[in-house]
Amino acid sequence: MYRMLIVDDEEIITDGLAVIFGxxxxxxxxxxxxxxxxxxxxxxxxxVDIVLSDICMPEMDGLELMEHIRRSWPQCKIVFLTGHSDFNYVYQAIQAPGVQYVLKNEGYPKLIEAVMRALQELNDTMQVNDLIRESKEQLNTLETLAQGDYFRHLIHSVKADQDMAGDFVRLNIPLDASRxxxxxxxxxSDPESSRTYMDRRETALAVKFLSEKLLKERTVSLGVIDRYGDLIWLIQPDGTGEATQPEAWEQMIKFLEGTFELIQQSCRESLEIGIAITLSAExxxxxxxxxxxxxxxxxxxxxxGDGERMVQKVQLNEAAVPDTLRDRFLRDKVETxxxxxxxxxxxxxxRLFKEMAEPAGQDPGRCNPYLTELYYTIALMLMSYMNRWEADEETGxxxxxxxxxxxxxxxxxxxxxxxxxxxxSVRKSGEQKRAAGVIDRICLYIEENLDQDLSLVRLADVIHFNPSYLSRLFKQERGINLSEYIEELRIRQAKDLLRRGELKVAEVGSLIGYVTPQSFTRVFKKWTGTTPQEYRADVVGG
Structure with missing residues (x-):
C-alpha cells in the first residue's frame, strides 16, 4: 500500500482533503x-510515496520541502496545490521530475486526477516484467554466479579473506572492502510450492534485480542468494566524504526501510510472492x-505473524557468537x-523426507549403519529446532x-x-502468539499514553515495525482499525472526565491528546452525536 502525505498550513484544508481521499x-x-x-x-x-502540498507556506515553503523529499525519498511523487499565481513558483515547481501543479480554484476533480496520475506513475515504476526478462538473460552469467559463490563462501567461513579488495575488483563487486x-x-515465501528449482531461482533473481534498481538511488548494494534460496543484501552508502559520517548510515537505514516496503509490495503484485525482510540497524x-x-x-x-509485509529492523551486530556446529556439519539433504x-x-x-526415508521401508533388519546414521542425523536436527523453539512439551x-x-x-x-x-504446527502457533503479544503491548502503551503522540508512525517506532505492517496486524488481531481503537479509548476517557466535572472542556481534550479544543469537539461529536458541553449538561441534568 502506498502512503500519501497532505501538507497545508490551513487545518481545514488539510483535514478536508484527508476526508475526501479517505x-x-x-x-x-x-x-x-x-x-x-x-x-x-x-x-x-x-x-512517503506521494506528497500533496501547498506551495506557499510560512517558515518552509513547498519548494524547500521538495528539496528535502528529493534527498530522502527519490521515488516520491509531488503534487503542489496552491492559489498562488506567481509565475516563478509555478515555473520552479514544474521543472522538477515527478512533480505536478494544481491551482486551488481548479477544484477537486483536477486534484484527484493528479493524485491518480501519481499513483499510476508509481505502479509503472514498480512493474518488474522487464526485470524478470533481464533476470532470465543473466541467470547463467559467470559474474552473477561468481559473486554469489564468493559471498556464500564469506558468510560460511570462519574468517574473512585477506585480500578482499582484490577479490572485489576481480569479480566486479561495487562494494568497498575497507568500509x-x-x-x-x-x-x-512462494505459495506455488510445485515450482521447480529453476523457477524459484528466477524468482529470486527477479527480486534481486528489482531491489538493485531501487536501492541504487542512494546506496551501493549487491544482492546474492544464500544456500536456503533466500536473498542477502550487502549495502553501503553511496559516494564518499559525507557518506562516511554516522548520519549517512542513519539516513540510509531509514531509506532502506521505506524502499524494502516498496519491494515487498511489488513482489506481491507482480511476482505473487511474499518476502519477509530483516534489516540490520547498524x-x-x-x-x-x-x-x-x-x-x-x-x-x-x-x-x-507471517512477516510478508514486514521490514524488521534489529540490532544484529551485538557480540553474540553463533553455534557454528549447530547445522553446518549436517549432510546436504538434511541441511535442505x-x-x-x-x-x-x-x-x-x-516430500524430501519421504525420499530420504524410502530405504527404511525396504530393510526389515535392525543392523543397518546407514539408516542408523540417517535416523540420528535427522533426529539431531529436529531436536535442535525443538530446543531453539522451546517446543519439547508440545511435540513430545x-x-x-x-x-x-x-x-x-x-x-x-x-x-x-x-x-x-x-x-x-508449533512454528505456526508461535507466530500467532507473538503477533497477539505485540498487539497487547501496543494496546497497553496506548492506554498509558493517551495524551501523547499516538500516530501510526510513532507506535510503529515503539515496537520497531514499519507502519503499514502494524496497521494490518492490528486490524487482523483486533478486528478494528488502530485509529478507531485509539479514538474509542480517548472518547471513553473523555466521557469519564466530563462526568466528574472537575476540568474545563479544553483541559479534558488536552489530557487525552487533542491539541486544540476544536479538534476535540469535532471528534467527540462524530463519535457521540453531541458536543462535550452538551454531553456534560445532559449528564449533570440527569
Missing amino acids: KMELELDIYKAYSGREALNLLHRTR PVLIALGSI ESAWSRLPVVYDKARQVQHYRA LAAHLEAGRKEEFL GSGLMQLESHRTWGEAFRYLRDTAEMLF
Whole structure:
C-alpha cells in the first residue's frame, strides 16, 4: 500500500482533503501535516510515496520541502496545490521530475486526477516484467554466479579473506572492502510450492534485480542468494566524504526501510510472492559477516505473524557468537530439510523426507549403519529446532535419541515425520502468539499514553515495525482499525472526565491528546452525536 502525505498550513484544508481521499477506494494510507517542518519530521521517520502540498507556506515553503523529499525519498511523487499565481513558483515547481501543479480554484476533480496520475506513475515504476526478462538473460552469467559463490563462501567461513579488495575488483563487486557494510536478509515465501528449482531461482533473481534498481538511488548494494534460496543484501552508502559520517548510515537505514516496503509490495503484485525482510540497524565489519548473517536468520524466525509485509529492523551486530556446529556439519539433504523447516515449507519438507526415508521401508533388519546414521542425523536436527523453539512439551519429542524403542525402521522414521509435523504446527502457533503479544503491548502503551503522540508512525517506532505492517496486524488481531481503537479509548476517557466535572472542556481534550479544543469537539461529536458541553449538561441534568 502506498502512503500519501497532505501538507497545508490551513487545518481545514488539510483535514478536508484527508476526508475526501479517505473515502475513495484507493490503496492509500493518508498522513497529515500542518506545516513544512511537521511534514519534514514525518519524512525523516517513514517512507512517503506521494506528497500533496501547498506551495506557499510560512517558515518552509513547498519548494524547500521538495528539496528535502528529493534527498530522502527519490521515488516520491509531488503534487503542489496552491492559489498562488506567481509565475516563478509555478515555473520552479514544474521543472522538477515527478512533480505536478494544481491551482486551488481548479477544484477537486483536477486534484484527484493528479493524485491518480501519481499513483499510476508509481505502479509503472514498480512493474518488474522487464526485470524478470533481464533476470532470465543473466541467470547463467559467470559474474552473477561468481559473486554469489564468493559471498556464500564469506558468510560460511570462519574468517574473512585477506585480500578482499582484490577479490572485489576481480569479480566486479561495487562494494568497498575497507568500509563497514550493512546486511539485510529477505526470506521468500512462494505459495506455488510445485515450482521447480529453476523457477524459484528466477524468482529470486527477479527480486534481486528489482531491489538493485531501487536501492541504487542512494546506496551501493549487491544482492546474492544464500544456500536456503533466500536473498542477502550487502549495502553501503553511496559516494564518499559525507557518506562516511554516522548520519549517512542513519539516513540510509531509514531509506532502506521505506524502499524494502516498496519491494515487498511489488513482489506481491507482480511476482505473487511474499518476502519477509530483516534489516540490520547498524553497520558491521566484514570480519563479522558470518555472525551477523546467522543472527539475521535467527531473528527472522522469531518474527510476529507471517512477516510478508514486514521490514524488521534489529540490532544484529551485538557480540553474540553463533553455534557454528549447530547445522553446518549436517549432510546436504538434511541441511535442505532444516531449511524447509526454518522457512515453514511443510510440503517440501515431507516430500524430501519421504525420499530420504524410502530405504527404511525396504530393510526389515535392525543392523543397518546407514539408516542408523540417517535416523540420528535427522533426529539431531529436529531436536535442535525443538530446543531453539522451546517446543519439547508440545511435540513430545523427548524420545528422539531412543532409536531402540522402535520395533522397525518404518516405525522409527514415522516417529521422526510425526515429530516434524508437530514442529510445523508449533512454528505456526508461535507466530500467532507473538503477533497477539505485540498487539497487547501496543494496546497497553496506548492506554498509558493517551495524551501523547499516538500516530501510526510513532507506535510503529515503539515496537520497531514499519507502519503499514502494524496497521494490518492490528486490524487482523483486533478486528478494528488502530485509529478507531485509539479514538474509542480517548472518547471513553473523555466521557469519564466530563462526568466528574472537575476540568474545563479544553483541559479534558488536552489530557487525552487533542491539541486544540476544536479538534476535540469535532471528534467527540462524530463519535457521540453531541458536543462535550452538551454531553456534560445532559449528564449533570440527569
